Amino acid sequence: MDFLQPTSWDEALAIKAAHPGALPIAGGTDVMVELNFDARRPDALLDLIRIPELARWSAQNGRIRLGACVTYTRLITELGGRLPGLAMAARTVGSPQIRNRGTVGGNLGAASPAGDCHPPLLAAGAEIEVASARGIRTIPAADFYTGVKQNALAPDELIAAVLIPAASGPQQFSKIGTRNAMVIAVASFCLVLDLRNAAVGTGIGSAAPTPGRRRPSASWPGPWPRPACGSPAPTCPRASQVSSASGSAPRRPPSTTCGAPPPTAAVRSRSWPGVP
């Protein structure tokens, strides 16, 4: 088996064009299990971990562009405040070792119905940026999952990044499994309240051949009824994030307390006692 190790994105796309059968490998937490169990025997592996662009994230126009090889650990530590739903899901993935290696791009590449990134990406209205030597296109998360462990990538395409609106309101993720840690979801759900657009987003995992979303039964009237954080606004860094994003004056939180969603660790510890 050939092991192809490009060091630039252009080189990776050229290799994928020349060898469409080469299997991409990022953290390897899915791929290596498949190889070890002989479930797959590709002619070549295309290692993406040396490509600097894939390991970067940036904020653009209210959206986070998350490189495909950003790990769960970095997502949790660097983006927990801006992408709370996805960070909550990331905290439930595997063990610390898996979170140090595993990536959001790998979760999308695997496209398991039980993958924990999918509900938050669906609920937030994320788009997947994919590329080939032919060019770049974006695919709404809702159109990305095409079957059990199948996605909308063409054979010569790679996932470059995920484009996710930064949170403008509370987000919550829950995962039901047979235990609290190192567990594959029996069912998972993410709810996103979008204060900027007065909209509600949902994402459901492990309940059908593909992750999906459900339209809320009624539109959300807003404004968000209570400031959830409660810290004094002048000292809480989260207050400025929300007040600058919440648009018109009537929606802004009271000036004395922070209206940001509670810190994600507090939310998670209610849902997932015992998960580190």
Ligand SMILES: Cc1cc2nc3c(=O)[nH]c(=O)nc-3n(C[C@H](O)[C@H](O)[C@H](O)COP(=O)(O)OP(=O)(O)OC[C@H]3O[C@@H](n4cnc5c(N)ncnc54)[C@H](O)[C@@H]3O)c2cc1C
């Ligand atoms: C012990 C253990 C526990 C786990 N627990 C969980 C869990 O709780 N929740 C969960 O969701 N998952 C879990 N997983 C599965 C796995 O860790 C995740 O799916 C992870 O996100 C995969 O990321 P990776 O970078 O390791 O992907 P890899 O294994 O490198 O790749 C996974 C798939 O994506 C493709 N791929 C990777 N990057 C790209 C790219 N840029 N473009 C195109 N295709 C690409 C690969 O070809 C492969 O098909 C667990 C795995 C193990 C071994």
